[in-house]
Amino acid sequence: MSILIDNEGKLGEWLIEKLRSTYNQAYFYFSSVFKDSGYKDPFKILVATILSQNSTDKAAVTAYRNLEKITDITPCGIARLNVRTISSAIRPAGLNKSKSKALKKLSKIIISKYDGDLSKLLKNKNIDIRKELMSLPNVGPKTSDVLLLNCGILKTVPVDTHISRIAKRLGLVPYNAGYEDIRRKLDQIFNPDDRHTAHLLLIMHGRKICKAKNPLCEKCIINEKCHYYKYRR
Ligand code: SF4
Incomplete structure (x- = not known):
């Protein structure tokens, strides 16, 4: 399985830009x-x-x-x-x-x-x-990574259930990928300074659009790069 874009750095920037244009981070922090x-x-x-x-x-x-x-x-x-x-x-x-x-x-x-x-x-x-x-x-790894990220000690993308689901659907990792495989892949894709933002935006995307059941793919701002969207039809 391969992501539908060649340059991973560019993919990270593209995802951040798209998701940022959709979600207000202030809302995430507020709640x-x-x-x-x-x-x-x-x-x-x-x-x-x-x-x-x-x-x-x-x-x-x-x-x-x-x-x-x-x-x-x-x-x-x-x-x-x-x-x-x-x-x-x-x-x-x-x-x-x-x-x-x-x-x-x-x-x-x-x-x-x-x-x-x-x-x-x-x-x-x-x-x-x-x-x-x-x-x-x-x-566990997620709690540890969230703490280290929030304390500015480790720039990484902690993987929660939403992020895991999105990474698999996008085709970034295989469906049987574990926590460390997903985190490593996301750390490759997102610049260190973008990883906290990526973590927050991906969680928001999983809650609002890329839901576990019945993802709202037609409304999804990143569907043009999504493996699941491309091959489900
Ligand atoms: S196109 Fe669908 S499956 Fe892909 S990221 Fe968007 S909501 Fe999720």
Whole structure:
């Protein structure tokens, strides 16, 4: 399977231009839990990312705000709560039992290994930061990449379910491609400085147009380069 354009760098620029002309990024940020996390404190971004797993932005924002009402969003603030209290606060985000256990456990790990300061992990040049993050509970490659991207440590395109679907339909990767294959391909296609924007725009496109069931291909602004669109008829 090959994408319907030869030059990958040009493809990235083309996709960004097309999607940017369609979606207002401000809207994405407005509705995002990351806005509530303030974008600056890595621990808050990590909590926001975990709350957003398998959840909607709206539900994750509600859960985040509930948590803020009962504690500081810091490792010490969360570690001192019992799991049931955390679970009750974050219920709107779903999977609250496992997320509450993970939040408490990773808070304790950050306290014991990094003096309660996640930025000490992120600044440690002697370790594989991404691997270390992925050793924390509920932190897989996507959560790790979202955190590293938002903190300006790694310029990459974290792959969520929307991005995975679009990459496969466009023909950028085979349908059986895994997380790392897709991320590598998208990192080849998008310039480092465009990768955050690409991540946000592709998610928006997956939500609005390239839906899992019944994608709205006729309305799609990038359909001229789409493998799925070309060969489905
Ligand atoms: S043409 Fe259809 S399948 Fe292709 S990216 Fe657009 S909505 Fe998705």
